[in-house]
Amino acid sequence: MLDRLSDKWVTLILAALGSGGGSHQPGADCSGEPRSMRYSQLLRLLVGVSQKMLTQTLxxxxxxxxxxxxxxxxxxxxVAYELTDLGLSLHEMMRGLKTWAEEHMDDVLANRETHDTRVA
Structure with missing residues (x-):
């Protein structure tokens, strides 16, 4: 299971179900309320996912x-999909990681620049 958590579609599906189906592009807010979503809603929301990949991931x-x-x-x-209590707990962890990344992105970018200058 741990290998699947890093999968792009797993993350986006959990974000969609966990935040009420708002936009799930990079940088989008994921603070809405969890809700059930139909397969067709998920397919429309997750731009670029194929039906086969969505079905396999679900x-x-x-x-x-x-x-x-x-x-x-x-x-x-x-057919509708909804997070379980276990899925909700994982979604909360993902929100924490997103918050950390947003708060520290400037530090990471500065460190990359310092490193790349030193290595070059």
Whole structure:
């Protein structure tokens, strides 16, 4: 499971479900309320994800117990995904990491510049 947490789509799916489906481009706010989302909503929201990759990633997250899948018998069947308590706890950790990165980005960039100047 740990190897999947670094996957781009895992991170973006957890962010989408954990913050109410706002924009999930780099730098976007992820402080909304968690909610359930339909497959089609996730597909539209996650620009660049293929149907195959989204399906595979959702299945692995469900298997790991981070999301639940609810199918409603309509025509066509409506499928919604939602974070479990375990998924919510991981989402909170990810928000903390995002906050840290935003607060320290200037320091990191300055350190890179110092290092690159010294090495060159």
């Amino acid at each position: 299945r692995s997250l469900e298997r790991d117990g981070l999301i639940t899948r609810t199918a409603t018998p309509t025509v066509p069947v409506t």
